[in-house]
Amino acid sequence: MSNDREKLKALLLSEEIAQLKAIQQLLQDKQQLAQKISEVLDPAADLTIAENPEFQKKFSRIDPESYVQAVKTNKQTFIDALLPIIGPMIRKSVTSAIRRFVADVNRAVEMGISAKALRWRWQAFTTGVPFTEIVFNNTIEYQVQQVFLIDNHSGMLIEFAGHEDDLLQDKEAMSAMLTAIQDFVKDAVSKDGEGLSAAELGDDLVWLIHGNQANLAAVIKGAPTARLRDTMTESLESLHLEQHRQLVDESRWNNNPALKNELEKLLLTKDQSSDDETKSGVNFWPWIIGLTALLAWLLWSGYQRRQVQNAVTEQLQSTPGFVLQSLQHDGDQFIATGLQDPLARLPELDHPVVINSTPYLSLADEVIGHRVSQWLNTPGVKVSVNDQQVTLTGEHDKVADWPAKLQLIGMMPGVQQLHDQTTESHVFELAAFLQQHPAPHQLVVAETDQGFVLTGLSTPQALAEFSQLLVSHGDIDPTAVTTVNPTAVVDQINQTPLLFSSISRLGPSQQQQLAELAQSLAHLQAVGAVPALTLRAQSDCQGSIEESNENNQRRLQLVYDELKALGVDVDDIELDNVPCSTTTETIDLSRIGVWFEVTL
Amino acid sequence: MKSKKVCMIGRFAVGKTSLVDRFVKNHFSEKYQTTVGVAIATKIIDDHTKFIIWDIAGFEQENHYKPYLRGAHGIIYVVDATEPASLSTLEEIVADAPELKDLPSVCFINKADLTDDINWTEASNEQVAQFSQHSYWTSAKTGDNVEDAFLALSKHLS
Numbered sequence: 001m002s003n004d005r006e007k008l009k010a011l012l013l014s015e016e017i018a019q020l021k022a023i024q025q026l027l028q029d030k031q032q033l034a035q036k037i038s039e040v041l042d043p044a045a046d047l048t049i050a051e052n053p054e055f056q057k058k059f060s061r062i063d064p065e066s067y068v069q070a071v072k073t074n075k076q077t078f079i080d081a082l083l084p085i086i087g088p089m090i091r092k093s094v095t096s097a098i099r100r101f102v103a104d105v106n107r108a109v110e111m112g113i114s115a116k117a118l119r120w121r122w123q124a125f126t127t128g129v130p131f132t133e134i135v136f137n138n139t140i141e142y143q144v145q146q147v148f149l150i151d152n153h154s155g156m157l158i159e160f161a162g163h164e165d166d167l168l169q170d171k172e173a174m175s176a177m178l179t180a181i182q183d184f185v186k187d188a189v190s191k192d193g194e195g196l197s198a199a200e201l202g203d204d205l206v207w208l209i210h211g212n213q214a215n216l217a218a219v220i221k222g223a224p225t226a227r228l229r230d231t232m233t234e235s236l237e238s239l240h241l242e243q244h245r246q247l248v249d250e251s252r253w254n255n256n257p258a259l260k261n262e263l264e265k266l267l268l269t270k271d272q273s274s275d276d277e278t279k280s281g282v283n284f285w286p287w288i289i290g291l292t293a294l295l296a297w298l299l300w301s302g303y304q305r306r307q308v309q310n311a312v313t314e315q316l317q318s319t320p321g322f323v324l325q326s327l328q329h330d331g332d333q334f335i336a337t338g339l340q341d342p343l344a345r346l347p348e349l350d351h352p353v354v355i356n357s358t359p360y361l362s363l364a365d366e367v368i369g370h371r372v373s374q375w376l377n378t379p380g381v382k383v384s385v386n387d388q389q390v391t392l393t394g395e396h397d398k399v400a401d402w403p404a405k406l407q408l409i410g411m412m413p414g415v416q417q418l419h420d421q422t423t424e425s426h427v428f429e430l431a432a433f434l435q436q437h438p439a440p441h442q443l444v445v446a447e448t449d450q451g452f453v454l455t456g457l458s459t460p461q462a463l464a465e466f467s468q469l470l471v472s473h474g475d476i477d478p479t480a481v482t483t484v485n486p487t488a489v490v491d492q493i494n495q496t497p498l499l500f501s502s503i504s505r506l507g508p509s510q511q512q513q514l515a516e517l518a519q520s521l522a523h524l525q526a527v528g529a530v531p532a533l534t535l536r537a538q539s540d541c542q543g544s545i546e547e548s549n550e551n552n553q554r555r556l557q558l559v560y561d562e563l564k565a566l567g568v569d570v571d572d573i574e575l576d577n578v579p580c581s582t583t584t585e586t587i588d589l590s591r592i593g594v595w596f597e598v599t600l
Numbered sequence: 601m602k603s604k605k606v607c608m609i610g611r612f613a614v615g616k617t618s619l620v621d622r623f624v625k626n627h628f629s630e631k632y633q634t635t636v637g638v639a640i641a642t643k644i645i646d647d648h649t650k651f652i653i654w655d656i657a658g659f660e661q662e663n664h665y666k667p668y669l670r671g672a673h674g675i676i677y678v679v680d681a682t683e684p685a686s687l688s689t690l691e692e693i694v695a696d697a698p699e700l701k702d703l704p705s706v707c708f709i710n711k712a713d714l715t716d717d718i719n720w721t722e723a724s725n726e727q728v729a730q731f732s733q734h735s736y737w738t739s740a741k742t743g744d745n746v747e748d749a750f751l752a753l754s755k756h757l758s
């Protein structure tokens with residue numbers, strides 16, 4: 001019977017029995033078991049931690065006793081290892097503590113004499129809370145409205161807290177936009193710095209804290225104190241430390257309670273509404289002190305002077321592109337110090353003022369307007385700027401590379417938006433054409449009903465090239481142009497000697513010839529040639545050698561003086577006396593005179 | 601709902617901003633207002649997907665645009681069917697940032713309504729195929745195909 005059962009069992013379950021045996025064996029063989037478990041340990045741990053974050057702490061629990069012991073016996077090693085990490089942190093926190101302290105003291109001093117402050121002092125005295133602490137608690141006024149946690153790589157929103165309805169854009173767009181602005185700032189302004197850390201958004205303030213993986217941005221109403229930045233930094237640090245997994249895993253972004261909870265802690269509000277004195281209105285102390293001081297000042301310096309100073313201050317303060325820092329009397333005049341944009345246009349001032357300014361880049365509408373129009377340099381286009389929105393109207397030239405120009409205007413500092421309402425000019429503008437294609441040499445272009453009339457001077461080649469450009473816009477009449485072909489002119493001069501034998505004066509025909517020479521030289525210069533001139537005196541060598549040479553010299557001088565008198569302005573005129581070697585018997589007038597040699 | 605970062609890429613004036621306006625606001629304007637830096641728009645595609653569209657200013661010589669592409673999930677290349685230079689611009693961009701080829705993408709061949717000025721050949725199609733597998737003839741002006749092309753990208757994203 002039992003035998004039959006065994007058989008049946010073996011028949012039905014032989015495979016399963018074999019599997020069970022194998023499992024049993026696996027459970028008993030420690031090494032094999034460890035091998036198997038190690039294969040699933042990693043994913044299993046991930047799963048457990050995901051479901052129960054507390055689990056991880058079990059692994060990281062440490063035995064403090066052993067650490068204490070280690071530090072005690074080996075202090076120096078620990079100091080060496082930790083110093084590079086702790087050092088900068090200590091320095092940073094000391095700096096920010098000092099900055100805070102200074103701000104608090106300033107506030108306290110400001111408040112030091114008001115009735116409110118006296119009451120706070122009393123409160124501090126009676127309660128034992130430090131005075132600065134009380135001042136701090138009573139003066140700050142701000143509200144953190146929204147908090148964004150943003151992946152700093154892609155600009156995608158990781159988590160958000162706050163009222164979504166108050167946002168200008170939806171939260172994803174805001175987060176992308178903040179990242180884009182930050183990339184822009186990093187690229188354009190601070191190549192290796194951290195980039196944007198604060199920005200203004202309408203009346204609100206946006207603060208950005210940079211982290212390794214994610215950035216934290218907060219939209220704040222009112223005037224936050226440095227302490228808020230510390231709180232934000234701490235919060236971002238702890239998010240990186242404790243929630244690192246959630247930060248890097250895109251699938252867990254958006255509506256992650258753990259992250260949202262952390263961000264919500266930052267939505268704090270501080271205001272003075274509890275302070276009834278603010279509601280009741282004015283605090284008279286500063287007024288009384290101010291009025292007394294003003295009275296004393298008036299007695300001392302006289303009302304009139306003040307009047308002038310006010311007027312000048314007002315004039316300077318209302319000048320776009322000028323930031324007045326101080327205005328001081330110096331004898332009869334004022335010395336104004338401040339920042340000045342090179343494009344700022346200072347008004348006629350009522351009183352002599354010496355401006356002592358440092359250049360800066362102004363983003364005032366008017367100055368942006370000057371900058372854009374100066375850069376465009378297009379007479380037909382009118383630039384108007386309102387609230388950093390630039391509008392271009394009028395006509396722009398057809399030849400200019402207009403879209404590229406617009407692109408560049410868009411990148412100018414201060415230009416928020418560009419509205420191009422210009423139309424492309426279909427009318428040919430001679431002035432604009434000449435600005436792009438200046439006429440060569442001394443060519444003058446006039447526009448008439450029939451086309452263009454050219455006058456003045458030019459080489460034939462330059463005239464042809466220029467006409468080629470102009471001809472598409474109308475007929476050209478070049479008949480009045482004096483064309484100057486430099487090589488022909490030079491040949492002409494070199495082949496025409498001035499023949500004369502007198503050594504005391506030049507006759508009318510010689511004067512005429514020299515006047516023509518002077519004009520030819522002027523033409524050469526007008527078309528850009530730089531002539532060098534040699535005057536070469538020769539004679540027929542009749543009579544004595546000495547006499548001939550002396551006469552040559554005189555003729556040279558006569559010609560030279562005449563040319564100078566005609567206003568020839570050639571850099572070097574060389575005088576060359578060709579001496580006679582032998583004398584001749586016959587007079588030969590065609591060999592007496594001055595020859596010219598022009599080289600270019 | 602998952603957010604997807606999508607970047608619009610192309611030469612200036614090809615119609616990137618117009619396509620986004622048509623898709624998001626169903627609105628078109630003849631007037632050309634160049635984009636400065638980048639403009640962001642969002643649109644819910646369906647229950648699972650929301651597009652964060654980065655409309656990047658026209659791509660010219662500089663590569664200021666690179667930081668804006670980081671972490672993108674998909675790319676929309678835009679080319680102007682009437683302007684062959686706009687296709688070369690895309691080729692230059694992809695040559696400059698080859699990692700773009702690994703991302704899901706579609707190519708919009710825009711201004712299809714300007715039938716008289718179209719300057720497009722079989723070779724142009726092959727050039728497009730070098731950087732994007734899917735292309736659509738679109739017109740921001742008439743709205744033709746615009747929504748379909750955006751939705752096609754969302755299919756390739758999942």
Ligand SMILES: Nc1nc2c(ncn2[C@@H]2O[C@H](COP(=O)(O)OP(=O)(O)OP(=O)(O)O)[C@@H](O)[C@H]2O)c(=O)[nH]1
Nearest residue numbers: 612613614615616617618630635658711739740741
């Ligand atoms: N006919 C026609 N015109 C279009 C179409 N799409 C855009 N345009 C026009 O093309 C011009 C440029 O369009 P935008 O959308 O501003 O071009 P963009 O690519 O954003 O340009 P940038 O911002 O400078 O890079 C505008 O005048 C539009 O009206 C289209 O499908 N058909």
Ligand SMILES: [Mg+2]
Nearest residue numbers: 616617634635
């Ligand atoms: Mg655009």
